[in-house]
Amino acid sequence: MSRDVACIGAGVIGGGWAAWFLARGFDVVAWDPAPDAEARLRRTVDAAWPALTELGLDDGADRSRLRMAATLGEACAGAVFVQESAPEDLALKRSLLAELADATGDDVVIASSTSGFPMSDMATEARDPSRLVVGHPFNPPYLIPLVEVVGGEATAPAVVERAAAFYRATGKSVIEMDREVPGFVANRLQEALWREALHMVARGEATVDQIDAAITEGPGLRWPVHGPCLTFHLAGGEGGMAHMLDHFGPSLLAPWTRLGAPELTGALRDAMVTGTAAEAGARSFADLVAERDRAVIAIRRAVEAARAG
Amino acid sequence: MSRDVACIGAGVIGGGWAAWFLARGFDVVAWDPAPDAEARLRRTVDAAWPALTELGLDDGADRSRLRMAATLGEACAGAVFVQESAPEDLALKRSLLAELADATGDDVVIASSTSGFPMSDMATEARDPSRLVVGHPFNPPYLIPLVEVVGGEATAPAVVERAAAFYRATGKSVIEMDREVPGFVANRLQEALWREALHMVARGEATVDQIDAAITEGPGLRWPVHGPCLTFHLAGGEGGMAHMLDHFGPSLLAPWTRLGAPELTGALRDAMVTGTAAEAGARSFADLVAERDRAVIAIRRAVEAARAG
Incomplete structure (x- = not known):
């Protein structure tokens, strides 16, 4: 049985x-028009392999199972x-x-790594957009577990579920979003900090x-x-997120960032408290x-050792 | 010679x-009016001590060297x-x-843990505000190395330097700010993400x-x-921060967060590239x-072990 993953x-x-897919024991067929x-x-x-080896390779994982296809069609064939x-x-x-949808069978999921485009905007030229889904990784995809999965308006809900299940089966941490939001979740958070x-x-x-x-x-x-959220849950002491929001809520109005805060409505407060x-x-x-405490100590040591080489 | 640190x-x-100060071998005198x-x-x-022991105690470090003062004046005396x-x-x-400035000698630095007030706003009632400085930690102060040090308009520059040197000597990582900014640096970044x-x-x-x-x-x-910054330096590949900004600069205009981005002027681009x-x-x-890669692998393992107990 074919175990090809196509990397376009x-x-x-x-x-x-x-x-990542090679380390998980798949055959990988890649296509890229650059010379x-x-x-x-x-x-x-090769640069990723030592890290992947250190994390543990699956049975049969082998870099020789990577091949380059001459055409997109050849990459998709199996x-x-x-x-x-x-x-x-x-x-x-x-x-x-659109080409990928045409070149693949009805049971093949096509996931885009896009870091920002909603699938509804990208799927407009596909004759069958039902198998197109976003599978947005974080750099480097072989090391950071997060994948954000979200479909477009025309994506079949079952395809979103299959994409999420496939990633999870390979060991990824999946966030399955039920609506399209520009930048997805992690990028939005990271980008707010970056701006x-x-x-x-x-x-x-x-500086x-x-x-x-x-x-x-x-x-x-x-x-x-x-x-x-859990961090601020702890900042509230024994009273947790509820105490944190009730006590430090006013600091949301402080000019501590250029991003305006939402109104801390009862509904938002309750969503934060219940969710946390x-x-x-x-x-x-x-x-x-x-x-x-255990984690921070170990993390500090890990970083120190990594910096020392 | 007295080695008292007063914790008010x-x-x-x-x-x-x-x-933190007990673990560094100081005598600590605390004052707090709560019953x-x-x-x-x-x-x-007691809750912090296992972590501090794990990280290593300085000579003479002993929890019995903590005592409670009955008054603010008693706490400050030595x-x-x-x-x-x-x-x-x-x-x-x-x-x-203001009381602390009156109760301490001319060579004693008084640092405030405030998470948001500028010292210029807090020092208004002190007869001698020159020894008042912000020394803003991150929770928990015994485990997170960061301390942000910044003076107010009336703080003597030498006091800012002495506060920074004191914290560094105890093993803290110090950011010495040369101007007052609401929320300081780390809080502003964290708060943007939180909002x-x-x-x-x-x-x-x-969710x-x-x-x-x-x-x-x-x-x-x-x-x-x-x-x-270093993270996005790597996102630029071999071209680093310069390539990242030149190539992905337009994404600053994308609605990926509710925080508007600054204009990517030549000066800002150069400051980011040179600084990185x-x-x-x-x-x-x-x-x-x-x-x-070394660090992320070790961090993932550290977190996994910490979660497992």
Whole structure:
């Protein structure tokens, strides 16, 4: 049985995906019209392989199971899954996704790595857009688990589910969005922080160095273990998110960033409190603190060792 | 010679500071008018001690070197350094800092843990505001290295330097700001991300769970090792920050967050490129990628182990 994954576009992201799927034991067929694409792709895979080996390779995982196709059709011929990682150019994505839909069978999911276009905007030229879905990774795709999956208006709901299930089966952490939002979730959060950083540099309020240190020596040490909501849940002490919002809510009105805050309505407060409680689950305040402390210590050591080489 | 550090206010932040200074081998004298302050403080120190022990205690570090003062004056009597961590109430901070300035000698630095007030606003009632400085930690102060140090209009520049030197000598990572900016650096970055998160929950675009997963499974795994600038330096491939800004600059205009972006002027572009190059220093693109990969693998393992207990 064919285990081909087709990687369409073999730049940094496409190459990272190729490395990931090879490490998971798939045959990977890549296609990229650039003349030096194959050499670059093999360099990308070789650069990723030590990390993937360290994380553990699946049975049969082998870099020799990567081959370059001469045409898009050849790349798609035996594919069970297509990952499109072409440049972020809307016209290009539109025609490419239409071609991919034509070149694949009715049971093949075609996922786009786009970092920003909604599928509804990219699927406009496809005769059958039902199998087109966004599968947005984070760089590098072979190392960062997150994939955000979301369909367009014409995507079949079952295709969204199949894409999510496929990624999860390979070991990815999937966020399945039920609506299209520009930039998806993680990019929006990261971009808000990035824009504030650019404003600060533009105004001479902080230097590049200070901005990076502010994150790596500060909140960045907590974020691999607890996201922003659980982090602020702990900031509320034993009273958790409810206490945090009720007590520090007014600071949302402070000019602490150039991004205006939403009104802290009762509904928003309750959504934050209920959602955070659900996420914390059986973990008590003390459990979460202990977990964070263990993680931050280990993270600090990991970073120190990585920097030392 | 006295090695007292006075911790004024013994809540979560003040208690975290007390634990930190005890672990560094200081005598700590705390003052807090709340009736249950001492019991709470000792619980906070006890909770922090295993983490501090794991990270390594300095010679003579001992929890028994913590004592509670009956009055603010008693707490300050032998102090070489005062860390104020009272509630975020401007009127309270004003009168408290004025009292602390009166109760301490001419060579004692008084640092406020405030998370948002500029010292110029807090120092208005002090007869001698020259020794008042902000020393803003991140929670928990015994574990997160970052301290942001900035003076007010009336703070002596030498006091800012002495505060920074004192924190650095205890092992803190210090950002010394040369101007007052509401929220300081790390809070502004964190708050921009948080506000975007609240907007998304308020609009039903993402759940609490998805927002936390978007960070912990995504960019949060890179931020302990490379801040946002170095991260995007790598996103530019071999061309680095310059390529990233020249190529992806237009995405600053995309509606990927509710925070408007600054104009990408030539000056801003150059500041980002020069600053990032300086930060990268002798580390090549390949060096930085290898460093990131080593760190992310170790961070993922650290988090997994911490979650497992």
